[in-house]
């Protein structure tokens with residue numbers, strides 16, 4: 001943890017105008033405090049444009065998709081499939097049929113673990129993953145390994161929270177059937193250079209899944225450029241409603257995979273003895289999809305593209321570059337994760353010595369500052385860091401430098417309360 005921070009970057013977003021789109025950000029807490037929402041890695045707030053897109057469906061043409069031949073159903077179907085096309089363009093997917101709507105990133109990883117994993121991972125195969133993974137991109141593989149007799153190798157990190165690339169290369173050299181890796185860490189904010197890593201993994205013959213739950217909302221993500229085989233993310237972390245999520249997969253793999261869930265919509269023809277499957281992507285969308293949520297995701301994509309992902313990333317790094325030195329200069333504060341802005345996104349994990357993170361978050365709450373305290377679904381990572389929990393502040397496009405100051409002031413309050 002020695003590298004120096006580069007000069008604080010200058011914010012480029014018109015945050016005041018952006019904030020006006022988010023009604024919830026102007027609410028006060030019950031005790032009259034202005035809300036400082038710094039829990040965006042857990043979930044994001046939603047702009048009017050997303051709420052309006054969803055309200056339009058309900059108020060103007062709601063009907064179940066794909067089934068009706070009447071106007072309402074056709075309009076809703078067109079909006080749903082239009083959202084798929086937007087998402088496909090957003091991540092530069094070669095074809096919209098490679099975009100499968102699921103409820104969230106967790107369901108996305110499970111879809112791949114069942115529909116690809118159960119046919120491709122065998123006893124003795126090796127699955128490589130990392131200590132940075134969210135439980136959602138670890139437990140499904142752990143369970144698959146337990147079921148099939150495969151083994152799991154967990155790549156570690158250096159003192160600054162960056163992936164141990166030498167260990168990863170060594171693991172890949174031993175022969176890996178699958179690499180399941182996060183793009184950016186929800187616990188430390190580390191960015192994994194997935195393009196380089198995927199090239200190494202593919203050269204060694206591995207299939208690669210990238211967990212992009214914390215990157216697609218904040219950085220330009222291009223699946224063709226990354227070169228992975230599967231990529232998953234959740235809508236609710238990127239201005240869209242909970243219930244919207246995506247698996248992107250290469251058509252050549254998806255076509256060969258068995259379905260994940262069985263039932264309506266995912267079939268082509270059902271007879272008493274046998275059933276054939278629908279085409280992509282519907283083979284993987286059993287039952288009535290959360291179509292209004294997916295339409296909300298399409299509107300969120302429009303919103304994010306309107307602001308620009310490069311600009312959002314720069315803004316979040318500017319906030320991080322402002323907050324980190326203040327945290328590092330605060331007595332008794334331990335900061336985790338890369339100090340070099342080039343290696344990170346706007347997720348800042350820290351502890352105040354002598355105060356449990358849950359107490360920190362509770363005192364912050366009394367000041368209107370919303371942060372997350374706990375293991376962040378990163379228990380292997382917490383073990384590696386030698387702590388049970390951290391306090392985590394995470395930024396998005398609507399956060400401000402004043403909110404960073406509010407967090408620093410709340411640390412002062414916590415230390416006063418605990419007489420530290």
Ligand SMILES: Cc1ncc(COP(=O)(O)O)c(C=O)c1O
Nearest residue numbers: 104105106134136186213214234
């Ligand atoms: C890196 C990462 N992967 C996966 C997930 C799971 O997302 P969800 O709970 O929306 O399925 C999260 C959620 O925090 C995450 O941060």
